[in-house]
């Protein structure tokens with residue numbers, strides 16, 4: 442349990458204020474003339490409501506007792522919604538008495554937390570009483586109140602990717618998360634994944650009935666796999682191969698990767714404790730997702746896709762899996778910039794305002810008329826993002842103009858330009874402003890995007906030979922004109938022919954909340 446300092450409402454001073462307010466209203470009422478009947482009636486109604494509220498507060502006391510908080514005795518009161526402890530101050534021989542300041546804890550915060558900016562931290566309030574019987578009654582009543590009907594999970598399916606980033610996901614879970622789950626009485630069923638696709642295959646078949654949510658401990662790749670798995674499973678269960686179906690279970694993300702974009706977008710920080718506390722407290726946030734399909738076949742569900750620079754960077758990084766993730770990323774960034782080349786493609790999009798979304802069904806199929814805008818040309822980068830994609834590198838996000846639940850995605854298309862201008866554009870993401878104020882950058886709020894590369898040529902010959910002898914686990918980038926690569930939520934995905942991306946409002950629920958900005962803890966010095 443803890444004391445939430447920011448939320449400390451003062452019950453006593455509240456009621457004094459209410460009485461004062463009541464008196465003021467009564468005297469104001471006396472001054473009123475006969476013609477002001479409406480005003481008078483309104484006052485009367487408000488007054489009655491206040492009296493009712495006060496009565497409710499008094500009646501609502503479930504338990505009352507004397508406990509030691511620290512070294513001092515306190516009068517402790519428990520109602521359905523709060524725990525209040527008022528210091529018992531002995532009367533002063535001079536007759537002067539100071540007004541005791543009560544402490545108040547809202548039960549919605551128990552297992553309770555303190556906020557430090559975006560970070561959530563556990564805190565403890567010890568109530569001491571010598572009587573075992575007395576403390577048991579308090580313990581059981583509190584437990585009953587806290588675990589009553591709420592969005593707090595009681596049983597979670599947990600997936601841990603032991604190979605994420607620094608290979609410390611298991612340690613992060615054991616050290617920072619498991620103790621919080623245990624204290625909050627949350628049971629878990631843990632799978633430590635053995636290979637790529639393991640979480641998806643478990644999710645396709647396991648019984649979901651008993652779980653209140655799913656938890657992913659890993660990086661963006663693991664999150665992408667589980668988000669896809671949750672929506673895909675909902676689609677399977679609903680027998681709806683064509684229409685995406687809203688995921689039944691919420692997903693909690695314990696960040697253990699190198700960038701943790703989705704986690705940052707719903708927590709504002711890369712902090713396993715904050716993430717675990719959002720789960721424990723049942724903070725739910727609905728989030729828009731995209732479906733990626735090609736020639737009528739679903740390829741993936743996800744939050745973001747990058748074509749061109751973002752795809753090329755990831756492809757290079759994946760070939761250097763043996764490097765540390767920071768070095769790998771910097772290497773790929775520098776090398777892709779050095780060999781910057783635009784993609785020749787046809788880009789079509791459906792502006793978001795042209796659609797009549799059916800938010801409840803999570804579908805954009807109810808479009809009034811599909812009025813696509815189509816451009817053909819050379820693009821250095823095309824990004825589609827249904828979430829802002831916050832990270833410590835880009836605190837305001839790669840797509841600051843979109844939000845988690847606005848039902849649309851940001852399309853950011855960067856046309857052909859010089860390397861130096863492109864670098865200027867990239868650098869501005871870190872400083873959070875002006876990244877789109879270039880003549881070669883266009884942004885649109887969209888509900889669908891179609892990309893058709895004109896020629897699917899892959900990498901030039903010289904690069905193929907240079908990358909020889911790399912990790913066997915690297916995704917293969919085909920050099921024949923049969924597929925092109927997309928970076929979908931940090932995962933390399935090959936797509937034959939064209940790709941169609943559609944936004945599906947509120948397709949998934951994540952544990953967390955909408956945040957404007959991520960805590961910036963790193964800076965990239967390589968460009």
Ligand SMILES: Nc1ncnc2c1ncn2[C@@H]1O[C@H](COP(=O)(O)OP(=O)(O)OP(=O)(O)O)[C@@H](O)[C@H]1O
Pocket residue numbers: 602603604605606607634635636637638639658659660661662663664666697698699700701766931932
């Ligand atoms: N035991 C495993 N061995 C190898 N790969 C795994 C294993 N378990 C899961 N994976 C896969 O590893 C991929 C990358 O995982 P994840 O994103 O968690 O780590 P990361 O790539 O190091 O982190 P980041 O994306 O933040 O850099 C995912 O596609 C996941 O499916």
